[in-house]
Amino acid sequence: MSMAGGWWLVRNAECCRRPGVLAAGLTAALPAPAANLLAAVTSPQAAATSPPGNTGHFLLATVYILLIFAGISVGVIVMNWVERKVLAHMQVRLGPMRVGPHGLLQPIADALKLLLKEDLVPQGADHLVFWLAPVVVVVAAFSAFTAIPFGPTAAVSDLNIGVLFVLAVASLGVLGIIFAGWSSNSHYPLLGALRAGAQMVSYEITIGLAVVAVLLHTGTLSMQGIVRAQIDHQQWLLFREPVAFGLFAVAMVAETNRSPFDLPEAESELVAGYHAEYSGFRWSLFMLGEYAGMMLVSAVAVTLWLGGWTRPFPNVHAAGLDALFSFVPAACFLLLAGMALRAAWKMPGHRRWRVQRDGLAVFGSLLLGLGLLLAVPPMRTACQNVFWFVLKVAVFQYLFIWYRATFPRYRYDQLLRIGWRILIPTALANLVLSATLTALRP
Amino acid sequence: MSHRTTPDPLRGGPMTAPAPGESHLDSSEMILNMGPQHPSTHGVLRVVLKLDGERVVDAECVIGYLHRGVEKIGEHRTYMQFNPYVDRMDYVSAVSNGLGYCEAVEKLQGVVAPPRAQVVRVMLAELNRISSHIVWLGTHALDIGAMTPVFYSFREREEILKIFEKYCGARLTTHAFRIGGLQWDLYDGFESDLRRFCQTFPARVDEYETLLTENRIWRERTVGVGRLDATTCKALGVTGPVLRAAGVAWDLRKAQPYSGYEKYAFEIPVGENGDTYDRYRVRLQEMRQSCRIIAQAVDGIPDGPILARIPKVFKPPVGEVYHSIEAPKGELGFYIVSDGSLQPYRLRVRPPSFVNLQALRGMVRGALVADVVAIIGSIDIVLGEVDR
Numbered sequence: 001m002s003m004a005g006g007w008w009l010v011r012n013a014e015c016c017r018r019p020g021v022l023a024a025g026l027t028a029a030l031p032a033p034a035a036n037l038l039a040a041v042t043s044p045q046a047a048a049t050s051p052p053g054n055t056g057h058f059l060l061a062t063v064y065i066l067l068i069f070a071g072i073s074v075g076v077i078v079m080n081w082v083e084r085k086v087l088a089h090m091q092v093r094l095g096p097m098r099v100g101p102h103g104l105l106q107p108i109a110d111a112l113k114l115l116l117k118e119d120l121v122p123q124g125a126d127h128l129v130f131w132l133a134p135v136v137v138v139v140a141a142f143s144a145f146t147a148i149p150f151g152p153t154a155a156v157s158d159l160n161i162g163v164l165f166v167l168a169v170a171s172l173g174v175l176g177i178i179f180a181g182w183s184s185n186s187h188y189p190l191l192g193a194l195r196a197g198a199q200m201v202s203y204e205i206t207i208g209l210a211v212v213a214v215l216l217h218t219g220t221l222s223m224q225g226i227v228r229a230q231i232d233h234q235q236w237l238l239f240r241e242p243v244a245f246g247l248f249a250v251a252m253v254a255e256t257n258r259s260p261f262d263l264p265e266a267e268s269e270l271v272a273g274y275h276a277e278y279s280g281f282r283w284s285l286f287m288l289g290e291y292a293g294m295m296l297v298s299a300v301a302v303t304l305w306l307g308g309w310t311r312p313f314p315n316v317h318a319a320g321l322d323a324l325f326s327f328v329p330a331a332c333f334l335l336l337a338g339m340a341l342r343a344a345w346k347m348p349g350h351r352r353w354r355v356q357r358d359g360l361a362v363f364g365s366l367l368l369g370l371g372l373l374l375a376v377p378p379m380r381t382a383c384q385n386v387f388w389f390v391l392k393v394a395v396f397q398y399l400f401i402w403y404r405a406t407f408p409r410y411r412y413d414q415l416l417r418i419g420w421r422i423l424i425p426t427a428l429a430n431l432v433l434s435a436t437l438t439a440l441r442p
Numbered sequence: 443m444s445h446r447t448t449p450d451p452l453r454g455g456p457m458t459a460p461a462p463g464e465s466h467l468d469s470s471e472m473i474l475n476m477g478p479q480h481p482s483t484h485g486v487l488r489v490v491l492k493l494d495g496e497r498v499v500d501a502e503c504v505i506g507y508l509h510r511g512v513e514k515i516g517e518h519r520t521y522m523q524f525n526p527y528v529d530r531m532d533y534v535s536a537v538s539n540g541l542g543y544c545e546a547v548e549k550l551q552g553v554v555a556p557p558r559a560q561v562v563r564v565m566l567a568e569l570n571r572i573s574s575h576i577v578w579l580g581t582h583a584l585d586i587g588a589m590t591p592v593f594y595s596f597r598e599r600e601e602i603l604k605i606f607e608k609y610c611g612a613r614l615t616t617h618a619f620r621i622g623g624l625q626w627d628l629y630d631g632f633e634s635d636l637r638r639f640c641q642t643f644p645a646r647v648d649e650y651e652t653l654l655t656e657n658r659i660w661r662e663r664t665v666g667v668g669r670l671d672a673t674t675c676k677a678l679g680v681t682g683p684v685l686r687a688a689g690v691a692w693d694l695r696k697a698q699p700y701s702g703y704e705k706y707a708f709e710i711p712v713g714e715n716g717d718t719y720d721r722y723r724v725r726l727q728e729m730r731q732s733c734r735i736i737a738q739a740v741d742g743i744p745d746g747p748i749l750a751r752i753p754k755v756f757k758p759p760v761g762e763v764y765h766s767i768e769a770p771k772g773e774l775g776f777y778i779v780s781d782g783s784l785q786p787y788r789l790r791v792r793p794p795s796f797v798n799l800q801a802l803r804g805m806v807r808g809a810l811v812a813d814v815v816a817i818i819g820s821i822d823i824v825l826g827e828v829d830r
Contacts, residue, residue: 087589091589091590091593091594092593092594093593187472187474188474191474191496191811194495194496195496259587259589260587260659262587263812266587266812268481268482268584268585268587268815269482269812269814269815270811271480271481404589405589405590406588406590406653407587407588407657407659408583408586408587408588408654408657408659408660408663409586409587409588409663409812410587410659410662410663411662411663411810411812411813412496412810412811412812413496413810414662414663
């Protein structure tokens, strides 16, 4: 494989020197994986009908993994900025405004700052475990994405035990948090870790039971299978299993330690909870893991209940509807570009604002370019599924932010009481009811 | 803190490291040092908690990190010179501190501030009560995990601080009053500023209430937390909203009217259970009542002088005086002994926060760690005043 890849690179370099050849013989000259990749990018329907993990395309799978890694990282950066801005506007303030136009470069500045910070390990800490903890959190959050389908073929792999894999890998994250709290040799992190342990283990039961209720309807554990089942049912599973969805929607907030269930890192009580002793890059890994975890649980919810990567009304192919929907991604980006350009236009003319104005204009132009790119026919259809998936996940991210602005924090005992006395019994009852109804249905 | 145990640090005595061979792991109790650097102890309060899991077995307050010797400073300054120092005690309600001090010295001297000065004092002190309660509301909500109210409340506080700034040039440590009355008369547009504030503010309180009062999580976190009954309150000398939340309608503005408070119609809001939720309700009601007082006062500002005739060289007669006012946090008293010289012989402050903080230990016993911050917040302490 590596030889083939190397050959491809050499060949590609030759092509670059002679652009005419590039256009003419590229597809023919490429080895199979690269041709597949090209085909997948240009028109997914023409590519292999199942994800590369299943067809054994190692190179393509690697590329997808890298794409997902980059995508999630960019998503975390975007989410960071959006969260701060949305939260700020909900709280009658502006949020970041100084670094870049409307604070657009703030996440990057923060990331740089964290990289440059001193890397502290507290005295008496268990070095190995202290080092391992953030890695475990990040690896758990990221690797679960390998089984999440972003489109019919846009997934690293379609495991036949996809749901189990995601739940199992995602729940490893709690280990990292407990490691962090235990190894820090400090009381606040210890309390935070204990809270996290109790909380995440309790709410995982609810998550499991809610997911099982979905599986009753799909009959498969494969994530793709669940999406396809929803297409076959002509109905999102949200409408068949609303209670399970509600339970999952609550439990997933607790699972990711977000407000109102952010007890493990409760700032006003435990200062920073389990990561109180972490600084710099290690701390940023926790942050990355937390946000990736939020995206992960949202992605699971979207896949299981909201039709995954399908667009709204996936079975209706009325005249013009396909075309109409295919323009939505481009329209979204064009709208954002319009907002950015309008803001740049409206900025004061003073030269003090010139850098900001130009920066915003460049950003707007980038969005405009993306929007235009997405409006071109091959891209228009290619980005469809990923776009709808990301949009649905983004709605959940917005909910996470909204919760944070609205709710006070639950107390430890109340949190566990909700988990064990309300959510788990409800989930069990719902499961029994669903199973009965499914069995009775012809 | 870690790897240290002590037989009972709460009874005093230094904390000691375990003796050689003695393990600290055999105990299920943990000592958690909360503060003096902690986001929710409202300053440099240190609370040493003895925990069994998350449950608080016992707690000890350690104070003094902000001790500046204000009372001693008072003995080395003239009466006038000491006036700005009182602003630095309870720095979120500097106007009330000034009112208490000025009235105490006036009582010692036997002068009374002119009617116009009294009305202005009432208006500013009530504005200050609102701004103090607003700071309390925002930070208390933040302690309980609600992030948004703090920004809403600081928006309203800003309006009050702007009025202070327009009146006396300072926002926080205002030094608004002088012994015998006021230094400055009202600025043009003071009345309209206050009227506008009184019109908009009740709606803003409604806004806070929609966020919190019926909020399920807020109620679960506050109802029944940190209960303090009326008997205990009286035994400990607890005053202010904490006492009123326990059902005792004791307010010095009604009980021992000063500065012309008897002229205004207002109610004393009281609670029933004396828990954190009742304290929250009482303070919100007090903000509305303060707004009522301001509205009445602004309609009846008398003309006339703003400063009583007081000697340039201020030497009160030999004697002693105790005067207390209803500060936002409770009874703020000044006990001044004069030996007839330029400086007080002794100046003692009875700060409400310091006295109210005594109740903390009893309230947090048996509570959870999360309740501790809620309870500290509900007492509404300012460490500048506790330590002085």
